[in-house]
Amino acid sequence: MSAPRFRRPRRVLALALAASPLIPAAAQAQQSVTLEELSVVGAGGGPVADPRGAATPGVAAPVPAAPTPVAAPVGQVNSRIGRGDVIDDRPAVNIADVARNSPGVTVRQGNGPRDVIISVRGNNARATGVSRNFVVLEDGFPVTQADGSSRFDITDPRAYGSLDVFRGPQSALFGNYASGGALVFDTRRGAAVNGFEYGVDAGSFGYLNNYATVGGISGPFELSLFTSDSRGNGFAGHSSFNTQTINLLGTYTPTPDNRFTLKIINNEFQANLPGRSSLLQFYQNPYQRGCASALTAAAGCVTYALPVNGRNGATAPVTADEGGFFRGDRRTIVGGRYEHDFDAYTTWRTQLVFDDRNINQPFYTTSARGDFPGFNVLSDVTRRGDLFGMPMTGYVALAYNTLDSNSLTYVRAPYGGARLGALNANLAATQDNLGGRARVELLLSDRWTATAGIGAETTAITGRNITYGYPTAGGVTVASATLDRSFLNVAPEFSLTYRPDEAWRLLGRVAAGYATPSASNLTVTPAGVPGNNTQIQTQENLGFDLGASWAPLPELQFSVTGFYEFFRNELIAQSPGAGLLSYTFNAPASEHRGVEIGATWASPAGWRATLAYTHDDQIFTNYTEQLSAGTRTARFNRAGNQIPGVPADAALARFGYEQTTGPWAGLGAFVEAVYQSDFYLDNANLLKAPGFTVVNLNLHYDRVLPGGAAVGFAKRLSLYVEVRNVFDRVYTNAAQNLADSISGTTGLQNGAGVLAATTGSIFAGAPRNVVGGMKLAF
Template sequence: MLTLVRSIVLAMLCFVSFTVLLNIEADASTYSFDQKNKTKNNQQKKTVYTEQIVVTALSRSSALTRPAGQTTYSSDRRDFANQIGQSVADMVVTIPGVSFTQGNGPRDTVVSVRGSGDRQSYGLKNLQVLEDGFPMIQPDGTARADLIDPHAYQGVDVFEGPASTLYGNYAINGAINFRTRKGADIHGLELGSDFGSFGMFNNYATLGFGNRHYDLMIFGSDVRGNGFIANSRYNTSTENVRLRVTLTSSDRLILKFVNNVTDAFLPARVSLNQYRANPYQQGCANASSAIVSCASVNLLVNGRYGAKIAMSPEAAGLGRFDRRTVIGLRWEHDFNSHTIWRNQFTYDQRHIDQPTSPTAYVGPYNSYNVSSDITNHGQLAGRALETFAGVNFDYLDFGSQTYNIMPLGGATRGAMSSESYGHQWNLGARFQEDWHFAPDWHIVAGLGGTYSDIGATETLYGYSATAITQRAITANRFYFNLAPEGALIYTPSKDWTLHTRVGTAYGTPSSSNLFITPQGEYGNNTQLKSQTSFGIDLGADWHPSSAISIQATGFYEFYKNELVSQSAGVNTVGSYTFNAPASEHRGVVLGGEWKPLPKMLPGGRVKLSYTYDNQIYTNYTEVLSNSTFSRSFSRKGHYIPGVIPNFLNARFLYDQPDGLLEGLGGYAEVTWRDSYWLDNANRLKAPGYALLNLEIHYDPPTRFGWAHRLHWYFEVQNVANQIYIAGATNISDKLQSDGQQAGAATLMDSTGSIYAGAPRAYFGGVRIRF
């Protein structure tokens, strides 16, 4: 609650200060007229999906936030503003090509574009992540969704497919840009509360004002809950600020500030057998854990060496206690009506304290990002030509330590087991041309490249009754990658847009990948190479009427040295990463919106999002070992584990546009995920599931006076109360004593993989505007 009060006071002080400083007098009548026009225009929008964006005049949006030729889908505020909005999953669930799983913490959603993050245990991987055009990803490719409270956002745009030409390192599957709300659209103060099952309570406030001279949005929230799995209670606070100031007719400053504190206790990931026997880990708090259905961690009794004891995550005190602060400033300058120049600086500090396993991982990660780009709208042979060129440099400096956890509760630290110090920097340049060479055609061509430097030293400590040993492992790796691209867009009529694109991408290993061995222990894994991809998109956007909108894209992508991670078990320090020499990803992404009875039921519509994703190894040989010997197994033709092959979301929505019940609405939603493999040998699958969610909301019409400022909603999630898997990481195959690979019956006992999803839950909320 103190965080919420602090956010409101900060908002008011900032607004008063900036108003006095700038001496801005907004024309109330003009503002009201502008707002009515904006409202009218918003009501006339027919779809939230966007395939290709054609720029015909000078735009103040960067090519990075409106990439020409890239397959693009979007979600707007009307898709998530009327519901609970617990995490980024609520923002992206309706976007074709995007899926998500549960990460390590209540809001640590693993967002995946065309399977980019399906094999990860946390965060947003193999993607570039932006917010209002500012990078929310550090130079080592780490981005996490803890920062995101959906109440602060206007929408999200997802740019799908290989995208390193514009976005550089780690844009192996594309990029995401989150857009916060504009102060002018808020025009006042909004206070809200969400509450519901498992002790969840979220207080939030949004303050916003703006006109042609400035735009200010300040948001603050504090959310807490007990969780539905043992040892999953949490408290997360977030502050988000965006300020745009027009200095002159040709100069603008944009200030960005995000701060997040995550205080979350963390259950351990379980095996498939443990999940089936006890999905929510009930009755395990005091298990010292001889109980087979309970997850446990093995802790050194003296914190240094020798005997170990099994303890539940709750008794051990496992959790994540992290802080993230991002500050960015962008200067935009118009040289003339055709050319705009942008210069941007971002500081990003991530400080982690993560006793998530038998060891606690602690340390600061400070990063700096500088970029400059220029966009020109000119002509070539009498036809419109947009030219974009930019350079960027980012630097990460980190120092981290790991400590053995002792069985004293509260994640008590014992002796240091390792320490790591190092850096990573990326220097890149990018160039793109977008030429409308004929009335219905335009062609896009570009080239980008990045030079990366990763240097780190890890010191491993060993303890015995008589001695302390040290072993140093050094990594000093250099990578240079290029990414060309080309696209062709054809718009034969206002109803059709056809497009094809050839894109390339790359992603270097991060320092954390270089120091965990196949056994899941700290050690030498410094031989990793960059992963690269070459992909082809072919798609169409069809709008035959105001009642129907359909977008479909097929993709085929070829990977070299794909970086794949898998867990070696819950009692290890982390997931092991390896290079698969060759693999292929192919699939179809489909999105649609339909108003089935526009005259009889003008407020009714159906939204559909479907993704088919087929990923296989075409060249990879895995070596498995037991206590006496090793054997090699070809994985050629095997499905890449962790990838959900079919993902479907369908919503049936209704909002009453007029009459006595004007403002009343709701939806029924079905989400279906197919089963998927958990191991490279394709011996064990995570079962699929289908969930039903129901929601009802009410926005009183303007004729109700002050009551018009009040909004409320109520929803039921997982109506059928299904037990399902919300997140499962890959597991390692095993070699038996007879030289054969272990079957499903053995792999079902592999820990460190599964989090159960929430049982039936009830949520409600209110929001009031002043």
């Protein structure tokens, strides 16, 4: 049985946004003023290139548009991470190697080698695969779907020129799901590549990555194309993988006032997945070795109980090998943008993006198969001029995005590879977001800048979820839940920036963010049965920031930011009672508060240093959790408890040297330490995942080849080798939250020992390994 698909007439209206421009702002000003960007934290090594990729000397790039507030933000708490010491000189395996260079960011492993879970100020710390609570853009095109889902399988670090991390609530600028921040990637422009590059990385555990980039300019055309093929055996049992990525950015500028941009991303991903262990199993067998069969499994191997007949009754324990656990996903994104300058002060943009996520995920006790196609439309106007005699940049936008969710969930059956059992659920739903955003950046004086913004958005979710049950007595039960919810959200933002001199910048900011439930949150009622979860509300965040940055010398930058965020109606899972389904519940209130410190130093003598540190204290202030077992149900007050999954302290420190002159110019090395404190795994704060410090060593050499004749026609040679986890530390690279439980006999809460033996939480980080590579530019 298939469920009907629901569509909204608002799609017709939204697609029409691409047909006509917004009305430009008032009369043309006497002069154009672009406000200077405030970057509270400058992360990354050395000077940071323009994210679009500065043109190579002698290469005339097409005339770019004036930057929008998204591309050149004022009054934001954001970090810009460039390529130096982060991408160019090291084998960056996944985006975690880049993102952790920003204060406020913690990363952990998801379900696959590039499926990284990124958390900004602890937001998204509860994620188990799909990332939510922040918005992701690439070259100005959204790669977050309408239900808030983002995944980083498509993200090969080699393709990018920079990453901007926007910290704190950002819905006034980025809309729904930007309750915790935003990530803005920019690929290298054709002018920056100016030729052809080929590279290869190889290392321990069969790791091999071949990648190539071609880019350049020809008249009004500019193109950059990145491709990669990455594969490996994995350091844990049953963790081999291979993934192929294509990333294209092309622009056509027929006249200085008109620009067309094409963006294409395609990723094919295949990965075997090991079992997530309990804390006790992690200490016994962190890398899940010797786990080919449950009958002969070594101590600490993770097993899952799958029904022998694929639907009910007797079960058999299987390891990851026996169960054939894997992910086989595809993601395709195609976007187009048109930009037109009405005059020297007013730019209109309209863009349309098609985004299709196709999944096949038969791992652990269920298998998910589905297709999630969506569209995203944006039309905006940026105006630079005067307001009340003061230089101003104004921005107004209309945005619409939609997603069709077509998902089938099956019971897993043991043995014979990734074998499916009976159909468990069929979800067909549509989510639409339609809203507008406006922003003004006003230069009050040569020292004071004010920004004000607001966003308003409606969200509608319609569809149907059909759940199938298979009683041991025989037969099939069918329960249908019709989904029909709508939400209206408003998010304001205001900031003041003060620059007493060239060295100091001070910032105060207050902003709101929101994240609506997705279709899957609506399929179980508070009674614990299939139905429309009508009580659920939007998750909201009100955040305050105070920051200062100091740059006494061009080569030295330091910043500190204090933040205090108040969450309301945080979306979490709740148990309604014995023998019933868990449902999504709004925890009434929690608080996130902390300090972020960033520093970079790049001396003329060649010494370099980078620091990114975060202290993040998060507590529930109003939350009662309900637990059940057998015939018992109990409620526990969690107010004052630490929010699980969030380390109190996290830091990256890197120190190195680059030879800048003489015959050895281009030779460099650095040592890097990544630290993360322990954190609670459960709402009751009974069990902690251990903290760790991992040390990496890097040696690299980069040199322009004279005359291009040293290696064929190559212009530049880059060599690098890195020893990771030098001291072979066993650590938790991912630790998912665990649900507390009670005794079915006494109704009392079970202790830490029960949690420590509960599987489904931990992936170990990689042991000591060596990765090296080379890159040639032609």
